Amino acid sequence: MEASPPPPSPPPPPRPVTHVIFDMDGLLLDTxxxxxxxxxxxxxxxxxxxxxxxxxxxxxxxxxxxxxxxxxxxxxxxxxxxxxxxxxxxxxxxxxTANLMPGAERLVRHLREHGVPCGLATSSCSASFEAKTRRHRDFFSLFDPVVLGDDPEVLQGKPAPDIFLACARRFSPPPEPQACLVLEDAPLGLRAARAAGMQAVLVPEEPLSAELTAGATLVLPSLCHLRPQLFGLPALP
CATH class of the missing domain: 1.10.150.240 (Putative phosphatase; domain 2)
Structure with missing residues (x-):
């Protein structure tokens, strides 16, 4: 009888971080x-x-x-x-016409009010980014740095780590990759974050197989369910 494949390894426990990097489409914006x-x-x-x-x-x-x-x-x-x-x-x-996703504004404003650096790393090109964020300029001003898919430092798109490593380098001062937490909605983004040596929380639009979520520290139904204190960040009120 052929042996059953071993069960997937449990995700590593959350580790403290100092910086947070957000994806945009499907995570912050309902595009x-x-x-x-x-x-x-x-x-x-x-x-x-x-x-x-x-x-x-x-x-x-x-x-x-x-x-x-x-x-x-x-x-x-x-x-x-x-x-x-x-x-x-x-x-x-x-x-x-895109709206913010549930929990996005509350989480980002909370982190920024407590001095947590927040970056944005999105595969969107410059023209699309401008159109998507037009109604939410005040919200997106909370992110620094912002790295787009057509940035010259992003030689390869996700699942390559380029965009997350570029974002980490542009924080002032730049942290080590392991000090960054990535929030993503896509398995390709999860793979890119892991390739960059960063922890990743996956917030998919719909349930995914264990194969596609492998490597995620947490898999959540929405940003409303994130508990920042698990990563050494200030707890939401």
Whole structure:
């Protein structure tokens, strides 16, 4: 009889940190529903269904990478560049409607009020970032540094660690990677954080398999459930 595979190793216990790095799409901003609507409409015109399995391949990627992933997954009869151009135009008009995710503002303002440095590391390009954050400029002013997907220091996108390491280097003074906690919604972002030597809390849109959450210190249903004191940070009131 073939032996059963060993159960996944339990995650390491939380360790104290001094700095927090946030992803943006799906974690701080409710933009994923916009991507689903636009990609779903375009794919539907070709008789293809943009479902959760296809969407999972796009999370955490830059827009051109996401378009290429959708074309491959659904064998769409158009180039990744064509899909990116069409969806990008539509999304740019919708991005300013995005709302903040539950618990996001309360958590970030709490950390900043207690002097905890908070950075932002998002795969969004500069134009998309401006559109997405237009209604929330005061909130996003709380993040320093901000590193975008088209930053020249980000040579490779997630799951490579470039974007998180670049963000850590731009804190003043810069901490060691192990002193940073990354908050992410996507498995690719989780892998990037772990590759950077950082702890990561995963806040996925929907439940994920143990394989996709492996390496996360915690997996939470929303930012409302985060207890900062587990990482040596000030507890929420």
């Amino acid at each position: 994923e529903r916009l991507y689903s609507a636009v990609f779903g409409e375009v794919c539907g015109r070709y008789g293809r269904r943009y479902d959760g399995a296809v969407k999972a391949r796009t999370l955490g990627r830059t827009a051109p990478e996401a378009a290429a992933a959708v074309v491959r997954a659904l064998s769409l009869p158009l180039s990744p560049q064509s899909l990116h151009r069409e969806t990008h135009h539509r999304l740019q008009s919708l991005f300013p």
